[in-house]
Amino acid sequence: MPPTINSGMFARILRVVQRIPRGKVATYGDIAYAAGYPGAARQVAWALHSSRGLPWQRVVGAGGKILLGSEAGVTQRLRLEGEGVHFLGLRVDMKQHRCTFAQLRPKPRPSSSKKAKRRR
DNA sequence: ACGTTGACGGATT
DNA sequence: TAATCCGCCAACG
Numbered sequence: 001m002p003p004t005i006n007s008g009m010f011a012r013i014l015r016v017v018q019r020i021p022r023g024k025v026a027t028y029g030d031i032a033y034a035a036g037y038p039g040a041a042r043q044v045a046w047a048l049h050s051s052r053g054l055p056w057q058r059v060v061g062a063g064g065k066i067l068l069g070s071e072a073g074v075t076q077r078l079r080l081e082g083e084g085v086h087f088l089g090l091r092v093d094m095k096q097h098r099c100t101f102a103q104l105r106p107k108p109r110p111s112s113s114k115k116a117k118r119r120r
Numbered sequence: 121a122c123g124t125t126g127a128c129g130g131a132t133t
Numbered sequence: 134t135a136a137t138c139c140g141c142c143a144a145c146g
Binding site for chain 1: 140143144
């Protein structure tokens with residue numbers, strides 16, 4: 001139901017999620033922060049509802065805890081383990097698999113229409 | 121237009 | 134360690 005992928009906040013969030021490397025994870029808060037909306041972790045959850053082919057399983061709660069319900073939660077864990085993600089009890093071993101901010105930071109526009117220099 | 125919801129997070133108790 | 138509270142803000146009814 002995400003007709004358009006440009007709801008500003010939405011688009012950025014999804015963009016960041018897509019940047020999480022295989023075998024790594026990021027928290028909702030990390031995503032929101034990297035997308036430019038620090039503190040808007042809940043909106044990340046909303047955005048994921050309309051994922052569509054995004055590596056949604058790589059998004060976990062603070063501390064590496066899986067927040068999805070029973071069924072989906074199990075699926076998420078299995079998918080992550082399938083990528084080589086290691087768990088410590090009920091949570092992802094963040095020490096090892098947490099994505100770095102640099103990796104999440106959105107890349108500059110591929111084909112910027114206008115001035116796309118200013119990178120800093 | 122308005123109130124409620126939500127795959128949250130962090131601080132407080 | 135767990136329960137509760139509050140801030141965040143787009144989507145829904």
